[in-house]
Amino acid sequence: MxxxxxxxxxxxxxxxxxxxxxxxxxxxxxxxxxxxxxxxxxxxxxxxxxxxxxxxxxxxxxxxxxxxxxxxxxxxxxxxxxxxxxxxxxxxxxxxxxxxxxxxxxxxxxxxxxxxxxxxxxxxxxxxxxxxxxxxxxxxxxxxxxxxxxxxxxxxxxxxxxxxxxxxxxxxxxxxxxxxxxxxxxxxxxxxxxxxxxxxxxxxxxxxxxxxxxxxxxxxxxxxxxxxxxxxxxxxxFVAGFIGTMNTLDVGPAGGGVPLDDGALLPCDTFSGAAGDVCWIRPEDLQITEADHAGSVRAVVLRVIPRGHYREVLLQSHGSTLRAFTDGEPDVEQIVGLRATNALVYADDALVQDDEPARPGRAVRAVADSGDRG
Amino acid sequence: MTATDTAPAAPAAPDKPVTPSSGARSPRRWSMLFMASPPVLLVLVFVGIPIVIGIAFTLGYTGGLNSIASMLSVSVYTANGWMPSLAAYGNVLSSERFRSDLGVTIWVTVLTVAIVLVLAWCIALYARLSGGRLGKMLSGIAIIPLFIPVVIGAYAIRQFYLNTGFLVSLGRQFGIQLPSWSYHTPGIVIGQVWVSLPFAVLLISSGLAAVPNALIDAARDAGASLGRSVWSVMVPMTTIPTVIVATFTAVGVMGSFTVPYMIGPTSPNMLGVTLQATFVAYLRPQDAQVIAVVLFVLAAGIGALYVWANARASRSSAVQL
Amino acid sequence: MTAVEVQQTPTAPEAAAAPAGTGGLLRRVLGRIVVGVLAVVLLVFILGPLVWMALVAFSKRWKAPALLPQSWTLDAWRNVFTTTPLGHAFMLSLIFAVAATLGSALICLPAAYAIGRSNFPGRRVILLGLFATNAFPKMGLFTSIATLFYGLHLMNTALGVVIVQLLGTVVIMTWIPSAAFAAVPPSLIEAARDAGAGPLRVFFTVTLRLAAPGISVALILAFLACFDEAQGSYLVGAPTYITMPTQMYSLVENYPEQAAAVFALVLTVPSVLLLLLVRKHVMGGHLAEGFQLR
Known part of the structure; x- marks a missing residue:
């Protein structure tokens, strides 16, 4: 041409x-x-x-x-x-x-x-x-x-x-x-x-x-x-849910952690923003530690799915079900400790970033409409 | 055409799973052959035998079943013992009437096939490409003659193109003298096109529908205009339906009786009419049979074209996409 | 290739209709006009004769160059119903056509199933052989058949007429249903067998059900072919059995124009009704599919 x-x-x-x-x-x-x-x-x-x-x-x-x-x-x-x-x-x-x-x-x-x-x-x-x-x-x-x-x-x-x-x-x-x-x-x-x-x-x-x-x-x-x-x-x-896997917790960050279902705090190192309505955590950002390790919350292993060179672990912690990727080999029903390294905070479905305040409303319809994917 | 991924290297994926218990077991094969036999037997007895009898009759074997036909005849050529006689052929083929009728038959057949193909292609292509209501309506209209008995259609067409019919009357409204086509050869062609169009439109439409849009898009993407895309992609991919239409139309037109009988002139007319007249009016069943054989040979030639086209198609690219 | 691809959004048309400046606009308008004119010509070509005939059937006085009759009447209708053997011929046609169609179905449908659903040697030969019967000109065939029928004492019998009509339906009754049977996806049959249904049950609940549209198209086309058959029925049946189409030939020559038109209209009614029933399937490609040689 x-x-x-x-x-x-x-x-x-x-x-x-x-x-x-x-x-x-x-x-x-x-x-x-x-x-x-x-x-x-x-x-x-x-x-x-x-x-x-x-x-x-x-x-x-x-x-x-x-x-x-x-x-x-x-x-x-x-x-x-x-x-x-x-x-x-x-x-x-x-x-x-x-x-x-x-x-x-x-x-x-x-x-x-x-x-x-x-x-x-x-x-x-x-x-x-x-x-x-x-x-x-x-x-x-x-x-x-x-x-x-x-x-x-x-x-x-x-x-x-x-x-x-x-x-x-x-x-x-x-x-x-x-x-x-x-x-x-x-x-x-x-x-x-x-x-x-x-x-x-x-x-x-x-x-x-x-x-x-x-x-x-x-x-x-x-x-x-x-x-x-x-x-x-x-x-x-929408993007967060579409790309990769996410633990979706429907609460904003509080006191240096993410509140689980019964109110207990999942400790978290960093947040994308200080305040918002939901915290989403990638499975690889969840760390499995020994039970009662300092700065961790107790969790029980529900299921371990081998993924080749790593394992996908389904955990129950204070009423919340969470998914983590790990290199270790936890046993089912084992009690472990759980902490997060990073959480993405969203307000009105938009990412809250410290250097860029959330713009409410921008992506609300995106999620609302996503039901009719044909 | 299910075998999408015909990777030759792929492990023996059953590429045509015909039935749960496929024809591998021979008892089933025989039962299938048995099931398929009744129409074959029927056709052998009521078409095969008559054709053989008929051909024998043309060669001068006038005894046996043919004795009744011989009795009804004005005159017959009889074989000399076991030696076939070609006298009946000689008589018919040398007659002036037969030659001019054969000319008319071939001429009408060729013209009809050509017109039907062009018309059907235009209608089907327009319907396929425009996708609109008008296209659907046009192909719907073209199907209507399928709904009408041929006798009726032929009669209606004759009245329509008569010199008291619509076309001539319409011309006279504007002071133009239009020809009256009824009882003339063009009238036969009109009638044949009218009768043959529905089948042609149906087959070519379905052929065109089977060409995926993506293939046309791909051609346009490669820089071909719409016309070029049609020519390079749609036409070659619709060869088979086109050949089917051409052969079925040609065979149908060539042996037809009703349309030329109703619309055509007394003479020269198509051989189907001549055949009937030779039998009924001139009481020469042997000559009539000779004409039938000639028509049959012509039709068989056209039928061979159909078989050849089908074989070629299944050899090259039976799998699309 | 699957039907799914065929039913994509009609994109090529949209691209074709793309405006390309003012020159394109002019061409589009011109194109519209050409298409419109051709559509009207086609309409007149196909429907004109039928409409004209319908007008004749109701006309009393119609002098040549006029495009409509000068005066109207129903006399022709009364005449046809009272003076011609319309009812008798109609009943006879109906009985013969139904008998021939049923006979044809009985003989041909098992064969169609065998041809469509298995791959025994010689199935293509059978299909082609049946097709070849169409190639021999009907008139010539009928004269030879008459010879045979004299020998078999079938001349002037009802059975003879039925056989002659049946012969014209063999291709329709094997080719179209065999394509319909062949088009039933094997996976559906396997699924039914898997669900525990026996072969017969599978045949009646799955195979036959899915092939039904194709079969009904074949049945109705066969019926119409019988109903419209004239030459053979005349040759074998006359003078004992005179069906509608045969009657039509003599009517055209011996009765006034109006009567022939009325008769023609009456003869058209069953065909139109039946074909309206299967129009969708005929248009949907069952007919076309039936004529691809596999």
Whole structure:
């Protein structure tokens, strides 16, 4: 895809105030998003949150009802899919069953009226890049899911798009293959330095592949941050609940700890903020100690679930059930001590941070509406 | 078409679990063959034997069951002992009337198939791409002739295109002299298209519905215009229904009687009418049978095309997505 | 490929309707007009003859270039009901068609089940062989059948007429139901067996139930094929048994235009009623599915 005149390679993809209503329902609401050149951005969220709709608007398969969409400075808000410098990898790969692998990859080049030589050269490059040379003349139906996925990727990359779009590209692969292909995707994406938007509902996938993640809910971006930041400081209870596991205690911090069900205090080292209505604690932020260890609260082990190199422990402490990750090997019904190293404090579903006071009301509807994920 | 992941390396996943106890056990196989036999026997007795008798009759074997037909005939060519006689073929094939009727038959068949394919594709494609109410309505209208007995349809069409019919009357409202197509060859084509359209629209619509949107999107994403996407993705993926429509329509039109009988001219007309007249009016069952055999050979050729297309399709890409 | 993918949101259309500046607007308007004109032409082409015929049935005086009759009457209806053997022919048609359809179902449905649900050798040959019967021109076939029927003393008998009508339904009655049987997911049958149902019970509660729409489409199409069959019934049945369509041929030639129109309308009623019943299934692809050779 040749760069359009007046384009600015350094601008990347920019969505300003993009909205979409489908069937009377607002699917995407005033979305603001900027993806830098060479960045891999994940749109993450439950089904029905608007992530795929957003991707389809970027690809040109849907027209936004409001807002503006530019790619490297060129307005593409309403241009047709075939006129956009984007290439999409579809969820079910969407390989044309009547064309061989090479024909699938070369189709876009043929449409662009490249010479046969040039097409062969570029197709060869793509086949080499994804290790598909031996399947050159094979029909898509005759190759495995992982290979189909790679063909779909090759078909998109061969067009040298300014923005690569991927719509849950791994959802049809089995667990092991998923990890493998995901690494291939990341490696090639970084090697080619290609701006990428990647849609997924799998948080682990997003965390391991993305430069930045936009967590979406009900048509809005709840939080846009790098994976580590997103995990450590989920800005809303929705994000906190969606990413990783959480112990959700419906009380604010008090007296240097978190009150449990019968009022006893779970000691905690640090809090994200001083006051709020709920305290959420990551299982890895709960430490299991010897019973009656100083600065701990008594708990009884209910269940131990082996997770390979660590164990997930279900504990009962003063009426509250808590979940902790540990390297130790506690026994069921053993009495242990329990303390927290860090708790995230939320007020009105927004994270209370000491340097940034909570903004009440911002994310209330997010949680209220999250029941109708379709 | 269930085998989505046909990884050749994948361990023997049963790729077509037909029944709980699949046809592996031979007693079950035989019982299935037994169940399948009644229509085969029926067809063998009441279609196979008559066809054989008929063909034998054309070759001059006038004895046995054919003796009644011979009795009813004005004249028959008789085989010389066991040697078949091709005299009946010679007689029919050399006749001027037969040749012009064969021309009309082929011409009408080709034209009808072409028009039906174009119309059905336009209607089905529009309905598929627009997805709107008008598209649904159009394909709904195109199905209506399926609801109407052919005799009625043919009769109604004849009256409609008569010189006292709608089309001519409409033209005269504006002072234009439009042709009257009833009792002329174009009238036959109109009637055949009318009768054949529903089946064509149904099959091609369902063929187009089976093309996933994602495949069209992918083509557009790759830079193809809508037209190009249709041409490169939808057309090749709908080859089979198109071939089915073409063959069924061609076979149906070629041997048809009612439409050309009702709408067509006295002569030259399609062979189906000639056949009937040869039998009923000219009392030459042998000649009628010769015409039937000629039509059958033509139809068999078209049927072979259908089988070939189906075989080709199951060989290449039976699995979609 | 599953039906799920087919039912995605209709995105391609939306993209197709995307506005692309003023030139696009002009093209869209032009496109609308072209589509509208073509829609009207199609409407006239398909429905025009039928509407015209219906008008004829009620017309008293209709002079040529006028687009509507000058005066109306119900005389033709009275005439048809009193002077033609309409009732008799109708009853005869009905009896023959029902008998032939039931016979066809009895003979063909077990075969359709066998072809649809197992993979015995020669099933494709059977399907194709049955299809081949369609390729021989009907008129030629009937003249040969007459020869055979004389030998078997079936000429001018009710059974002869039923057999001739039945022959025209064999393809419909095997192909469409066999596709319907084949489309029943094996997992559902296995689940029923797993739940403890015997093979017969599974057949009646699961397989037959799920294949029912396809079978009903086949039944009704077969009935209509019998009901509309004219040439064979005439050749074998006349002059003892004159059915509606055969009557129609002579009516068209021997009665006034209005009477033929009335007769035609009456003959159309059962077909339209029956097909309205299965319209949804016919449109839903059961018919189309039945004609894919597996």
């Amino acid at each position: 040749t760069t359009a005149p007046g384009s600015d390679r350094s601008d990347g993809l920019r969505l300003s105030g993009i909205s979409k209503v489908l069937g009377g329902r607002t699917i995407v609401e005033k979305m603001e998003l900027q993806v830098s050149p060479g960045e891999l951005l994940c749109l993450l969220g439950p089904s029905g949150c608007g992530k795929t709709t957003t991707l389809r608007m970027i690809g040109g398969f849907l027209n936004p009802d409001a807002g503006r969409l530019t790619i490297n400075g060129v307005d593409h808000t309403h241009s047709k899919p075939e006129r956009r410098p984007t290439a999409m990898v579809f969820q079910n790969y969407a390989l044309w069953p009547h064309m061989s692998v090479a024909k699938n990859i070369g189709f876009g080049l043929k449409v662009r009226k490249l010479s046969a030589d040039k097409i062969r050269q570029k197709v060869d490059w793509a086949l080499d890049l994804l290790g598909l040379q031996h399947h050159r003349e094979t029909m898509p139906a005759r190759i495995s899911g992982g290979e189909q996925q790679r063909v779909a990727l090759a078909r998109a990359l061969v067009l040298e798009p300014e923005v690569l779009l991927m719509d849950e590209p791994l959802s049809n692969l089995d667990a092991k293959l998923r990890v493998q292909v995901r690494e291939t995707i990341r490696e090639i994406q970084q090697r080619l330095g290609i701006t990428t938007v990647f849609v997924t509902h799998d948080q682990e996938e997003a965390l391991s592949i993305a430069d930045r993640i936009a967590v979406m809910n009900n048509g809005r971006i709840e939080q846009l941050a790098a994976p580590a930041e997103l995990y450590a400081r989920p800005r809303t209870t």
